[in-house]
Amino acid sequence: MNVGWYRYLVAFFASCILALSCSLAQADVLRFVGTVASVTTSNVVDARAWLPTKHQLVALPIGSPASCTVQWQFSLDNVNWFSLGSAQTCTSTINTSVVDVPVGFVRGNVTALSAAASVQLWYIGTH
Numbered sequence: 001m002n003v004g005w006y007r008y009l010v011a012f013f014a015s016c017i018l019a020l021s022c023s024l025a026q027a028d029v030l031r032f033v034g035t036v037a038s039v040t041t042s043n044v045v046d047a048r049a050w051l052p053t054k055h056q057l058v059a060l061p062i063g064s065p066a067s068c069t070v071q072w073q074f075s076l077d078n079v080n081w082f083s084l085g086s087a088q089t090c091t092s093t094i095n096t097s098v099v100d101v102p103v104g105f106v107r108g109n110v111t112a113l114s115a116a117a118s119v120q121l122w123y124i125g126t127h
Contacts, residue, residue, distance in 0.1 A: 033108055033121035035062070042108040042121050044078065052125025055098045059090040059108070065117030067091065070110050072123075074103035087111065090119050 029050060034043040057072045068090040073081045084106065085098040108121040 029125045031106075031123045031125075033106070033123050035118050035120050036108070036110045036113065037118040039110055039113055041073075042110070045106045045123050045125075046078075046104075047106055047125050048104045050125070050127065051102055051104065052127060053100055053102050054126045055084060055101065055103070055106070056124035057085065057088075057094075057096050057098065057108075058122040058124075059088065059094045060120040060122070061090055061092065061117065062120065063117035065091055065119070066114040067112045068110070068114065068117065068119055069112040070094075070108050070119065070121065072096075072098075073107050073109050074101065075105040075107075076103070078105045081107070 029047075029052060031045045033045055036042050055072075059068075059070050061068055069087055070090050071087040072084040074084045075081045084101060084103070085096055088094045088096060103125070106123050106125065110119060113119065
């Protein structure tokens with residue numbers, strides 16, 4: 001497990017405990033979207049069961065990529081896709097939030113990635 005991601009998870013759950021607002025539903029919405037090793041669209045997260053409106057989008061580069069760009073996307077029907085926030089440079093770990101957008105499906109679209117590198121995509125969605 002990537003040490004940065006582990007620290008992020010510890011901080012996330014610690015903040016939930018300190019705020020006394022961490023519910024089982026929040027813990028249930030962490031999803032590993034996939035590891036992407038080329039310019040492509042990642043696996044799709046089916047979020048229809050909880051219809052999140054708050055989104056935490058994390059990209060963890062592996063192998064020190066010289067270039068890496070990810071555009072998170074959402075859909076209500078898994079056919080028509082729209083940008084979820086702006087495109088992010090992911091040559092180092094990115095962690096961005098988007099709120100007030102109800103989604104049914106989420107995916108990461110890696111639009112640039114240098115050779116011999118990959119990026120792990122993680123998604124956390126809450127109400």
